[in-house]
Amino acid sequence: MPAIKDQVLFLDFDGVLHPDAVYLTRNGPTLRAEGELFMWAPALIEILNEFPMVSLVLSTSWVRHLGFKRAVSFLPPELAVRVAGATWHSSMAKDWLGDNKWDGRTRYDQISRYAARAQLANWVSLDDDPAGWASTARYRLVACDPRLGLSDTHTLQALINSLKEMSTN
Template identity: 65%
Template sequence: MQRNTHILFLDFDGVLHPDAVYLSRQGPTLKAEGTLFMWAPILANLLDDFPMISLVLSTSWVRHLGYKRTLAYLPLELRERVIGATWHSSMAKGWVDENQWDGKSRYDQICRYAARSQLRHWIALDDDVKGWAEGLAQHLIACEPDLGLSSAQTQAKLQNSLREICSRPV
């Protein structure tokens, strides 16, 4: 990955659909009104103006389903932007075991990825706001778990943050 890439760390649950997804034998199941990834077209439309933005999956789906299976759930226009995920079996190295990775906050997982990749221009779209350092809060676009990207306020914040990171010199 290039050092100067503009990255959006993307969670699924509470962002692209309500945070009411459970794993069953049939796969992920939404236990709320709507459908899985019902707000994904909103993200795809917002990203149309920012072709330099790449996606890194920061969802727990990768840990439970694997990268390729998780990627297949995304609509094509988002899938084509994905360059990796915060979780990979090799990412657990340096911590005693993979379970310790699961114990880390989403913030810790994202920061570790950003540091290892020497990212300068990144934001995270997530409903998990635990552990975010005040000094890095500008990197987080927090979603309401039941509203995700259906919230006009969240959409506006995301658009402003994307505009800001894309206007910075590489």
């Protein structure tokens, strides 16, 4: 696993790299919508080619349900090599500051906790769940339509703009 670089993109899978219609079955994650899992990953690969200093930290429920290594294994190699960690790890199953409510935390709570612990200054989140984001941190969120993810040109441009802004800090 590579070390975290100066810039981090927190990456969700469902509703970002494919539609948010994924269900865990005995055979693994299954997309119950038109298309295929990770069908929009090539767009992210292309964008990140322009930002070599960006590491990925997984902020997807796939890590909790499948484990870190297995979640990473679903990514195309060009993205997998950039993964430097995840917001969830197995020790969190025990508690979060004395309570067992990881799943009840917003994505923003999970990401901001990780960013604070890792002392990250330059980070952006790519996610389809804007619930619970602090108004002072909304500039760090590139929100996707859960049906369109990275197939939406406005989302792609917003991501490019956020990465450019982050790279100048």
